[in-house]
Amino acid sequence: MTSAAHAATEAKRIRASERAFRIALKVIRDAGLPVGKVCITGGQIEIHCADVDANETGQKDEGLKQW
Known part of the structure; x- marks a missing residue:
């Protein structure tokens, strides 16, 4: 492979698809895990x-009583 062709293949942009992202979030949500x-x-x-x-407690009051 020539250096110009090699540089062209290295410059190719790769990005995560929105579909893959949504599927991964759906699987985590269906498992009941907080993100x-x-x-x-x-x-x-x-x-x-x-x-x-941390998600189950719901409040971060460090043990303070309600007024």
């Missing part, structure tokens, strides 16, 4: 699930 963070870099999708315990 904490989503990172999309090029063709890679990273979905980080939040702690289940």
Whole structure:
């Protein structure tokens, strides 16, 4: 392969499809897991699930009583 042809193949843009992203989020939602963070870099999708315990409490009052 010539250097010009090699450079053309390296410059090809890769990105994650919206369909793949929606399918991944649907699977996580159907499993009942809370999503904490989503990172999309090029063709890679990273979905980080939040702690289940943090979602169950609902309040972050650190044990303070209601007035």
